[in-house]
Amino acid sequence: MRLADFILDHMDAILLQWEAFARTQLPAAADMRPLALRDHAQQIMVAVTKDLSTSQSRQEQFEKSTGHAPKLAGTPETAAQMHALLRARSGFDINQMVAEYRALRASVLRLWMDECAPDSHHEDDMIRFNEAIDQAIAESVDFFSMQVDLARNLFLGMLGHDMRSPLQTIQITASYLAALNAGENVSGAASRLIRSGARMQALLDDMVDFNRTRLGLGINMAPTDIDLAQLFADTLDQLRVVHPDRQMDLDVVGDCMGVWDGRRLQQLLGNLVLNAIKYGVQDAPVCVTVTDKGAEVLLEVRNTGTIERSTLDLIFNPLQRGPNHQGTNTDSSLGLGLYIAREIAKAHGGDIDARSDATETVFSVNLPRGK
Numbered sequence: 001m002r003l004a005d006f007i008l009d010h011m012d013a014i015l016l017q018w019e020a021f022a023r024t025q026l027p028a029a030a031d032m033r034p035l036a037l038r039d040h041a042q043q044i045m046v047a048v049t050k051d052l053s054t055s056q057s058r059q060e061q062f063e064k065s066t067g068h069a070p071k072l073a074g075t076p077e078t079a080a081q082m083h084a085l086l087r088a089r090s091g092f093d094i095n096q097m098v099a100e101y102r103a104l105r106a107s108v109l110r111l112w113m114d115e116c117a118p119d120s121h122h123e124d125d126m127i128r129f130n131e132a133i134d135q136a137i138a139e140s141v142d143f144f145s146m147q148v149d150l151a152r153n154l155f156l157g158m159l160g161h162d163m164r165s166p167l168q169t170i171q172i173t174a175s176y177l178a179a180l181n182a183g184e185n186v187s188g189a190a191s192r193l194i195r196s197g198a199r200m201q202a203l204l205d206d207m208v209d210f211n212r213t214r215l216g217l218g219i220n221m222a223p224t225d226i227d228l229a230q231l232f233a234d235t236l237d238q239l240r241v242v243h244p245d246r247q248m249d250l251d252v253v254g255d256c257m258g259v260w261d262g263r264r265l266q267q268l269l270g271n272l273v274l275n276a277i278k279y280g281v282q283d284a285p286v287c288v289t290v291t292d293k294g295a296e297v298l299l300e301v302r303n304t305g306t307i308e309r310s311t312l313d314l315i316f317n318p319l320q321r322g323p324n325h326q327g328t329n330t331d332s333s334l335g336l337g338l339y340i341a342r343e344i345a346k347a348h349g350g351d352i353d354a355r356s357d358a359t360e361t362v363f364s365v366n367l368p369r370g371k
Helices: 003-009 011-022 034-038 041-052 058-065 079-090 094-115 123-179 184-214 228-242 262-279 337-347
Strands: 224-227 248-253 257-260 286-293 296-304 351-356 360-368
Touching: 003 011, 003 041, 003 094, 003 123, 011 034, 011 041, 011 094, 041 079, 041 123, 058 123, 079 094, 079 123, 094 123, 123 184, 184 228, 184 262, 184 337, 224 228, 224 262, 228 248, 228 257, 228 262, 228 286, 228 296, 257 262, 257 360, 262 286, 262 296, 262 337, 262 360, 337 351, 337 360
Parallel strands: 248 286
Antiparallel strands: 224 257, 286 296, 296 360, 351 360
């Protein structure tokens, strides 16, 4: 008997074995009913039988076995994709979902071989069956990963939103304590709270922006007429309060007026300067230059120190941190600062680059004036 016919004739037995295995996937399956345990198993098997009965070239078989079977635009999700979606929502992990397919593959082939005489097996059926299962696994893994990423990003986005209110309360209270002039101990404690609150705010902003980009929402922009000379001078003043032991110099050359989002460019500069503070030589200044380049303005942040080429090639990737990080446990980083800086530059129609030699590292940002 051909394998496609065998699967259709023995669907109940196959589904019973699928359900029995799915029930062992704890804790997610502990309270699931049989219908939920079987989920889209029957639809997946029907799709497999259709695949086995369809004439395919060797190239088409190869593409399918590597998970690259063509899918027409606008077609609904496959049974394997919907199975992945529901398994993710039911609390299965990705290893448990893939294990279901491994068990399914083994049980179907074992039932077929036990039922049919060895000489009636069609070798090509076994190859085609494995290719179809591999395609279903690829579809499920892809959809499962998308669902997990979406859920994580939505959770982090909501967490970042809900953290803003208590953080603002901490910052306002710390500023009130600092203004009381109630003695050195109180003033010192208030200053530490202010510095920690500013750092938490920067980390929170990076996390929220990272999730916006991952969700495809991009960076929020509100461009207005901006004087970068004044904007960046104010930014460095704020950073000096947080890092009073570090020298930060600003040099402005020419006209630096344009239409930009001032808050975003302060965030961009802050991320670049904080990166220079963490990874540069600790007793050397961080130098910021802003230069009129006609239709663009060039921002450069320089620090003494070297970045290895292998690190430089990946430095704008999210969740990356340099191997020579100098920060303390209280000066933590999510590894998102440079990624967010790049996204802000892109949102302004500009670009960002990094170069490093034996003596210094330079981050360069080209910002079109937007006029």
